[in-house]
Structures are given as structure tokens and as C-alpha cells.
Amino acid sequence: MTAPRGGFRDSTSAAGSSKFHWIVIVGVPLAAILFQVYVPRFVTDLAYLELPLLVTVYFALTRRSPVAGLLYGASVGLAQDSLSHHYLGMYGIVKTLVGYFTASVSQRFDVRNPGVRAILAFFFYFFHEFFYWVLGRGLLGQALDFDPVRTVVLAALNAAVAVPLFHILDKLKATE
Amino acid sequence: MDFFLNRYRNLSVLLAALLAQLALLAYQVKSGQDVRLIRIWAVTAVTPLARFIEGGRGGFADFFKDYFLLLNVRDENKRLKTDLDRAEMENQYLRAQLSTADRASALAIFQKTSQSKTLAARVIGNTTDPNGRAVIVDRGAADGIQKGMAVIKPEGIVGKVIDVFPHAANVLLITDPSFAAGVVSQKNRAHGTLKGQGQSTVIVDYIQNEETVEQGEWFLTSGDDLIFPRGILVGQVTVVRPGKSQKEIYLTPSGMQSGLEDVLIVLDGVHGTITEAPLPNQPVHLLPPPGDAPAADPSKGVSNQSGSAGGGVAAASQSASTDLDRLVQRDRAIGAAQNHKFGDKNSPAPNFNAAPDKAARPPGPAPASSPNP
Numbered sequence: 001m002t003a004p005r006g007g008f009r010d011s012t013s014a015a016g017s018s019k020f021h022w023i024v025i026v027g028v029p030l031a032a033i034l035f036q037v038y039v040p041r042f043v044t045d046l047a048y049l050e051l052p053l054l055v056t057v058y059f060a061l062t063r064r065s066p067v068a069g070l071l072y073g074a075s076v077g078l079a080q081d082s083l084s085h086h087y088l089g090m091y092g093i094v095k096t097l098v099g100y101f102t103a104s105v106s107q108r109f110d111v112r113n114p115g116v117r118a119i120l121a122f123f124f125y126f127f128h129e130f131f132y133w134v135l136g137r138g139l140l141g142q143a144l145d146f147d148p149v150r151t152v153v154l155a156a157l158n159a160a161v162a163v164p165l166f167h168i169l170d171k172l173k174a175t176e
Numbered sequence: 177m178d179f180f181l182n183r184y185r186n187l188s189v190l191l192a193a194l195l196a197q198l199a200l201l202a203y204q205v206k207s208g209q210d211v212r213l214i215r216i217w218a219v220t221a222v223t224p225l226a227r228f229i230e231g232g233r234g235g236f237a238d239f240f241k242d243y244f245l246l247l248n249v250r251d252e253n254k255r256l257k258t259d260l261d262r263a264e265m266e267n268q269y270l271r272a273q274l275s276t277a278d279r280a281s282a283l284a285i286f287q288k289t290s291q292s293k294t295l296a297a298r299v300i301g302n303t304t305d306p307n308g309r310a311v312i313v314d315r316g317a318a319d320g321i322q323k324g325m326a327v328i329k330p331e332g333i334v335g336k337v338i339d340v341f342p343h344a345a346n347v348l349l350i351t352d353p354s355f356a357a358g359v360v361s362q363k364n365r366a367h368g369t370l371k372g373q374g375q376s377t378v379i380v381d382y383i384q385n386e387e388t389v390e391q392g393e394w395f396l397t398s399g400d401d402l403i404f405p406r407g408i409l410v411g412q413v414t415v416v417r418p419g420k421s422q423k424e425i426y427l428t429p430s431g432m433q434s435g436l437e438d439v440l441i442v443l444d445g446v447h448g449t450i451t452e453a454p455l456p457n458q459p460v461h462l463l464p465p466p467g468d469a470p471a472a473d474p475s476k477g478v479s480n481q482s483g484s485a486g487g488g489v490a491a492a493s494q495s496a497s498t499d500l501d502r503l504v505q506r507d508r509a510i511g512a513a514q515n516h517k518f519g520d521k522n523s524p525a526p527n528f529n530a531a532p533d534k535a536a537r538p539p540g541p542a543p544a545s546s547p548n549p
Binding site: 038066081085089090093104139145 | 205305312
């Protein structure tokens with residue numbers, strides 16, 4: 001198994017981890033963020049699709065390295081923060097945790113199984129939204145709403161999108 | 177120490193990443209300042225892509241619009257095969273072009289007639305906040321945009337500029353929970369503070385229960401916030417009810433009703449006046465139905481001429497809202513003039529062909545003029 005040029009991989013990553021070309025690693029989250037910025041203008045319902053989170057979960061799952069996962073999550077989160085009008089670091093912290101925990105969990109499960117992927121996407125969406133709410137209220141004292149039932153429904157929708165999305169992203173792997 | 181870092185490398189990196197971001201948050205909260213450099217990088221990276229996509233979408237939509245239009249032209253030509261039809265199709269094409277340009281024209285007309293100096297801008301994206309409502313526009317510091325400028329549409333206010341970048345700016349919409357602006361009701365001059373609530377409606381706070389605000393009343397900017405010039409439409413009251421000490425007032429923001437594509441940024445605002453003149457979309461005055469015309473059919477005994485009982489009927493009919501109401505009033509007046517008691521079997525049927533002015537004045541609804549002596 002030879003490493004492609006420009007790919008990134010840390011020496012301690014777990015066995016079975018996947019490699020991607022750097023264009024995919026940079027381009028996919030950028031496209032996900034751009035989707036979140038642009039598409040809901042025309043299809044309002046798609047605002048509930050948290051593509052940057054799904055992309056973070058996917059790359060953390062396939063990399064299987066907690067360090068890579070948390071750095072990836074932090075980068076995506078900070079990029080999202082910088083396009084919002086709230087303080088920088090809110091999404092960054094939440095997605096750092098998501099990246100770390102996803103990569104840690106991925107070492108114990110068969111992450112190619114669609115069922116496992118759906119469950120993880122569901123769980124981490126809920127975790128993401130809940131932790132964002134906790135941070136907003138606890139650290140910044142913001143009056144944010146958190147409706148558990150609505151969040152569960154949206155988590156299920158995001159999980160339903162995650163399975164085919166992860167399948168498409170699988171095709172972009174350089175090596176395994 | 178090395179052993180610890182090697183043994184708990186993952187956890188150490190996690191803690192370092194979290195602490196760094198917490199420190200970043202703490203710095204922003206403590207100093208109240210933004211980390212502009214990171215935002216500028218991100219917005220500068222996204223803006224060209226967003227412009228490109230928006231341009232592509234517009235071109236794609238125009239292409240298909242033109243394509244289908246062309247298909248229509250061809251069908252018309254095939255069906256009618258005359259020069260007249262070709263001219264009609266050209267006319268239709270121009271109308272389509274005009275309707276496409278309507279929005280831009282409305283903005284341009286508003287820009288010309290408004291005393292404030294404004295700059296047109298196009299919305300090129302949303303921000304990524306889960307609860308927030310903000311958009312990115314394609315005008316920035318290079319166009320003279322500054323933080324705090326008001327953003328409006330001919331239909332009403334839209335929001336205010338909260339971040340300015342070289343060629344883009346973030347606009348906080350009035351529906352965002354952190355938005356606030358000074359407003360005043362048009363009719364009763366009740367001053368309050370407009371606040372967003374993350375939904376399609378907005379609320380007006382700080383209006384005491386003792387003050388009068390009516391449902392359907394319009395709110396306009398008061399100019400108290402030093403951001404929006406006074407006298408710009410805000411929205412119409414949909415719900416108003418007394419609260420604990422202050423009224424609970426919900427508005428439908430008029431500037432957000434027709435979508436957000438093109439907006440105006442107020443570069444130099446001029447305060448306007450607030451009058452009680454009718455505002456757009458309010459009910460228009462309608463003339464009474466032709467049944468009340470002065471030249472009524474004399475055979476029916478109804479006349480609006482001065483000094484006649486018919487005038488009384490006509491006057492009474494002013495309170496009647498339908499033709500049926502007017503007929504009932506007229507028949508009652510005739511019955512009363514002939515001393516007929518409606519519902520009494522022994523009372524003879526009145527002569528409904530007789531004009532009401534042939535008899536005494538009817539005791540029914542108060543007429544405007546006295547009967548003939």
C-alpha cells in the first residue's frame with residue numbers, strides 16, 4: 001500500500017484507515033460549507049442538513065485517528081464559525097469533540113457497515129446540537145432553543161442523508 | 177512529562193485544541209473584539225465561489241427561461257403563421273423581460289424617490305448559524321459599506337450590516353434573535369423596540385398596556401436607534417394582546433415577505449416624516465353599489481330627492497351593507513307608513529307598490545330628512 005502524493009496520514013493511525021488526496025480533504029468540507037451557505041437560500045428545508053458535520057464524521061471515521069479527527073473537526077468548525085456572526089470557536093469546540101469521539105469510536109466498530117454509519121451519524125448529530133446548546137448557554141449565556149424531539153427528527157434525517165453521502169465519499173478514497 | 181505526553185498523546189492534543197479555542201472565545205467575549213483576520217480569510221475564500229455559483233445559477237435559469245420562451249415562439253409561429261402572431265410573441269418576450277426586471281426597477285425607482293442615499297446589493301449567501309438569521313451581500317468596504325448601516329427594501333426594512341469585508345458584508349436580518357431597532361406605530365404613535373425571534377414574525381417590546389395599538393396597524397422606524405432613518409416601513413401588526421405590564425405585539429415584517437435577492441444599503445440616511453396616509457397593501461376606498469344612485473327607478477318608489485321619505489330610506493340604507501338589507505328596510509318603511517304590523521295575521525297586507533313618501537314617515541331606522549307635510 002503506497003501513499004499517494006499529497007495525501008496526509010499520521011504514523012500512529014489505526015489499521016484499516018483510509019487515505020484521501022489532499023484535494024478531497026480540502027475540497028469536500030469546503031463544498032459542504034458552501035452548500036450550507038448557498039443552497040438554503042433557495043431550498044429552505046435543506047438548512048437542517050448539517051453537511052459539514054457529516055463530512056467531519058466521515059473523515060474521522062475513515063481516518064481512525066483521534067488526533068487527525070479532532071484537528072479536522074476543529075478546522076471545519078472554525079471555518080463554519082468564521083462565516084457566522086457569532087464568536088469564533090463555538091462550532092470549533094463542538095466539532096473538535098465530534099472528530100475526536102468519532103475517531104475513537106471507529107476503532108471499535110466496522111465503520112463500512114451502513115447501519116453503523118447511520119447510527120453514528122444520528123448520535124453525533126444529536127451530540128453536536130446538544131453540546132452547541134450547552135456551550136451557548138453555559139459559556140456565553142445565549143438564549144438558544146433546544147427541542148429534543150425536533151433534534152431527534154433532524155438527526156434521523158441527517159443520518160438518512162449520511163449513508164448515501166458516505167457511500168459517495170468512499171469512491172473518493174485513494175487507498176485503503 | 178514526555179512519558180505522559182506519549183502515553184496520553186491523543187488526550188493531550190484534544191485538551192490543547194479545546195483550551196486554545198476556549199482561550200479564543202474568552203478573548204472575544206472579554207475584549208468584545210472580533211478576530212477579523214480569520215473571518216476575512218474565510219469570507220474571501222467563499223465569496224468568489226458564491227459569486228461564481230450565483231452567476232452560474234442565474235445564467236442557467238436565464239438559459240432555460242429563454243429556451244422555453246423560444247419553444248413557445250416556435251409553437252405560436254407554427255400555429256398561426258402570421259406576422260401578427262410573431263409580433264405578439266415579441267410582445268410576450270418583452271413582457272417577460274419586463275417582469276424579470278420588475279424587481280430591479282422597483283429598487284431603482286425607490287432609490288430615486290428616496291431622500292436617503294442608498295446602494296443596491298445582491299444577496300449571495302446565508303451565514304452558517306443554526307438559530308441566527310444573517311445573509312452575505314456582494315458589497316463591501318470597497319463600495320463604501322460600513323458596519324451598522326441599515327439595509328432596506330422598498331417594502332420595508334431588512335436588517336443591518338454587522339461585518340464588513342473588502343468585497344462582501346454580513347447583514348443581520350430583522351428576524352434574528354439578536355436584532356433590535358426603534359419603531360413607532362403609524363396611527364397611535366406608540367414607541368417600542370423591534371426584536372427578532374428567529375422566526376418569520378418579529379415582536380415589539382416596551383409598549384405599555386395603557387398605550388393603544390390596533391391589529392392591522394403599521395409600524396415604521398422611529399429613528400431612535402440612529403441606524404434606520406425615521407419613517408421606513410417595518411411591518412403590520414398581526415397579534416396584539418395585553419401582557420403583564422407591557423403589550424405583546426407580533427408583526428409580519430413587510431420587507432421579508434417577497435424573498436431576499438436584491439436589497440438597498442443606506443449609505444446616508446435622511447429621516448422622513450410619519451403620516452397617517454394609507455400605506456401599501458391597505459384596503460382601498462370603494463364607491464357604494466349603484467343601487468343607491470340618485471336616479472333610482474321611480475316606479476319602485478325610492479328616491480333620494482331632498483324632502484322625500486325616500487331620502488329617509490336612502491339615508492337609512494347607508495347603514496345597510498347589502499342590497500337585501502336595503503330592500504328589507506324599504507319594505508319595513510312602507511309597512512310602517514301604512515300602519516301594518518308585520519307578523520299580525522289580522523293586519524291587511526300593505527301595498528308594497530306604493531311609494532314610501534305617500535304615507536307618514538316610517539318609524540324604522542332614523543331617516544336623514546323629514547317626510548312631506
